[in-house]
Amino acid sequence: MRERQRNLQGWLFVSPWLVGFFLFTLYPILASLYYSFCDYRVLTPPRWVGLANYVALLTDRDYFLPSLWNTLFMLIELPLALIIGLTMALLLNHKIPGIGIFRTVYYLPSIMPVVAVAVLWLWVLNPQYGLLNAVLSTLLAPFGLQPPGWLADPKWSKPAFIMMDLWAVGGSVVIYLASLQNVPAHLYEAAEIDGAGAWHKTLHVTLPMISPVIFYNLIMGVIWTFQYFTQTFIMTQGGPQNSTLFYALYLFYNAFRDFRMGRACAMAWILFILTLIATLIVFRTSARWVYYEGERG
Amino acid sequence: MAARTAAGGNRLADWRQSKVWRRRIAVTVVYIVLIALSISFLAPFALMVSTSLKTEDRIFTETIEWIPNPVRWQNYAEALQSFPFLLYLRNTLFVCALVVVGTVLSSALPAYGFARLRWKGRDVLFLIMLATIMLPAQVTMLPVFVMFRTIGWTGTYLPLVVPPFFGSAFAIFLLRQFFLTIPQELSDAARIDGCSEWRIFWQIIVPLSVPALATVALFAFIGAWTDFINPLVYLTDENTYTLAVGLQTFVGRHSSEWNLLMAAATVVTLPLMVVFFFTQRLFIEGITLTGIKG
Numbered sequence: 065m066r067e068r069q070r071n072l073q074g075w076l077f078v079s080p081w082l083v084g085f086f087l088f089t090l091y092p093i094l095a096s097l098y099y100s101f102c103d104y105r106v107l108t109p110p111r112w113v114g115l116a117n118y119v120a121l122l123t124d125r126d127y128f129l130p131s132l133w134n135t136l137f138m139l140i141e142l143p144l145a146l147i148i149g150l151t152m153a154l155l156l157n158h159k160i161p162g163i164g165i166f167r168t169v170y171y172l173p174s175i176m177p178v179v180a181v182a183v184l185w186l187w188v189l190n191p192q193y194g195l196l197n198a199v200l201s202t203l204l205a206p207f208g209l210q211p212p213g214w215l216a217d218p219k220w221s222k223p224a225f226i227m228m229d230l231w232a233v234g235g236s237v238v239i240y241l242a243s244l245q246n247v248p249a250h251l252y253e254a255a256e257i258d259g260a261g262a263w264h265k266t267l268h269v270t271l272p273m274i275s276p277v278i279f280y281n282l283i284m285g286v287i288w289t290f291q292y293f294t295q296t297f298i299m300t301q302g303g304p305q306n307s308t309l310f311y312a313l314y315l316f317y318n319a320f321r322d323f324r325m326g327r328a329c330a331m332a333w334i335l336f337i338l339t340l341i342a343t344l345i346v347f348r349t350s351a352r353w354v355y356y357e358g359e360r361g
Numbered sequence: 362m363a364a365r366t367a368a369g370g371n372r373l374a375d376w377r378q379s380k381v382w383r384r385r386i387a388v389t390v391v392y393i394v395l396i397a398l399s400i401s402f403l404a405p406f407a408l409m410v411s412t413s414l415k416t417e418d419r420i421f422t423e424t425i426e427w428i429p430n431p432v433r434w435q436n437y438a439e440a441l442q443s444f445p446f447l448l449y450l451r452n453t454l455f456v457c458a459l460v461v462v463g464t465v466l467s468s469a470l471p472a473y474g475f476a477r478l479r480w481k482g483r484d485v486l487f488l489i490m491l492a493t494i495m496l497p498a499q500v501t502m503l504p505v506f507v508m509f510r511t512i513g514w515t516g517t518y519l520p521l522v523v524p525p526f527f528g529s530a531f532a533i534f535l536l537r538q539f540f541l542t543i544p545q546e547l548s549d550a551a552r553i554d555g556c557s558e559w560r561i562f563w564q565i566i567v568p569l570s571v572p573a574l575a576t577v578a579l580f581a582f583i584g585a586w587t588d589f590i591n592p593l594v595y596l597t598d599e600n601t602y603t604l605a606v607g608l609q610t611f612v613g614r615h616s617s618e619w620n621l622l623m624a625a626a627t628v629v630t631l632p633l634m635v636v637f638f639f640t641q642r643l644f645i646e647g648i649t650l651t652g653i654k655g
Binding site: 070071075078083152168177185188192231290294297316332336 | 388391392394395398399402403404405406408409412420421422424425467468470471473474475478479480481482483486489490493495496497498499500501502503504505506507508510524526527528530533558562583586587589590594604605606608609612619622623625626629630633634637638641644645648649
């Protein structure tokens with residue numbers, strides 16, 4: 065009896081989330097799977113078409129496949145963000161006066177509303193009068209080189225977005241920093257006794273100890289990249305020449321511009337499966353490079 | 362003999378000296394890199410504020426003028442007029458307030474259930490909840506839209522403010538991590554005195570968790586303030602727009618008036634910066650709580 069009461073109590077406490085889970089997660093997942101096999105234009109009821117949406121998407125060389133490729137290209141950003149973010153966190157981990165100010169400065173861009181970031185960077189990236197090209201043209205002038213047109217140039221539009229995102233890398237810096245400060249000091253002392261210098265301490269103590277956080281950030285980064293939307297929606301709407309037509313943007317266009325809900329749901333499910341595969345790959349390889357304390361002993 | 366000690370002492374002093382110097386050089390290098398990075402991180406902000414104060418004819422110059430001359434405060438007044446800022450601010454604050462209240466209330470209860478009660482099915486449900494954090498929003502977004510459309514909620518704030526009242530997986534996770542750190546003896550003592558779980562939650566756990574609850578409130582606030590895609594999809598009447606969507610329509614209409622655009626961007630960013638400066642510690646605590654045990 066008491067056992068049953070205790071169970072009931074537990075379920076009662078989590079019930080707000082549980083109801084939300086059924087309404088806003090489980091039902092929609094199943095519904096979008098069903099819609100993905102339908103021709104569904106919102107105004108008329110869904111009509112079953114089997115695999116037609118998937119076939120149409122996977123053979124679409126004009127929009128779908130480029131959007132997938134563009135998004136995969138953006139994954140380059142993850143290792144870059146990892147290296148830059150970690151380096152900055154290591155720098156911020158020094159106990160020297162004024163370090164708090166630097167931490168705040170690096171964090172600021174990541175709390176700026178994305179819409180405002182987009183507007184600001186439209187101006188920074190302006191090929192003729194923008195800040196970035198003003199700096200670049202002075203640097204490149206001695207070599208007789210011209211700075212690129214960034215968002216106006218299909219070759220440079222994606223790197224432009226990557227650069228803008230790296231400006232907001234501070235969010236992960238703070239996570240890395242928090243984990244750095246959790247590495248037990250006695251490990252460093254032991255390494256020092258063994259004669260390790262700063263480089264070896266970083267390589268053999270710091271990195272293994274914070275590898276779970278790196279791992280977590282990588283997974284969230286993959287998911288984040290596939291959801292990349294607001295920036296391109298505001299800054300380029302997918303252009304020039306569809307070079308910034310990213311996956312989430314094309315999905316949005318399908319759903320809310322062309323009202324092809326079924327096709328959009330098929331895209332959502334392909335995305336779902338792709339993120340699952342990517343997560344699994346990171347998980348599988350993680351056994352080799354992620355160290356969990358207390359796992360073996 | 363004396364000479365030998367002197368030489369030894371010297372070498373020791375040299376070695377000490379060099380260690381001090383090496384440390385000083387290292388610290389200087391660290392500072393130089395930190396400052397160089399800071400400049401590149403702050404430059405876009407400086408550009409934003411500086412452009413927002415320029416007259417139209419001083420925007421497009423050969424070299425960038427960092428100090429606007431003349432300074433034109435008028436830009437802010439114009440930006441705020443051509444874009445109903447106060448109305449959008451009110452709308453945004455209204456949505457933010459409801460999202461914050463909903464998220465905090467309905468995340469604290471499940472977090473208590475997951476952290477401090479033992480019951481059948483708890484661990485399985487917790488794993489499912491963690492998995493939903495990794496679920497791409499696009500998978501659920503479209504059927505949810507269809508659902509809200511069917512019951513006639515599109516064009517209202519309801520799709521934005523009702524779902525938070527069913528808890529947020531991330532907030533539940535953060536609060537659970539915090540609740541786990543509160544000693545179990547407190548609850549046990551209260552149970553022996555005949556306290557119900559509800560009272561333990563309300564009178565012991567909640568008062569002890571104010572910092573964590575504040576962190577959750579803060580994250581919910583920032584999430585709602587910066588949210589773009591949901592207001593974009595659900596709000597149809599321009600008078601109901603939030604700042605984020607309002608700013609986007611403003612961009613469409615003033616695409617080359619950079620001084621006005623930058624003024625608008627500054628105004629939309631500023632409130633968040635102010636909030637951030639006063640709540641930095643909560644941020645760091647929240648990140649430490651969730652980021653570490655990934």
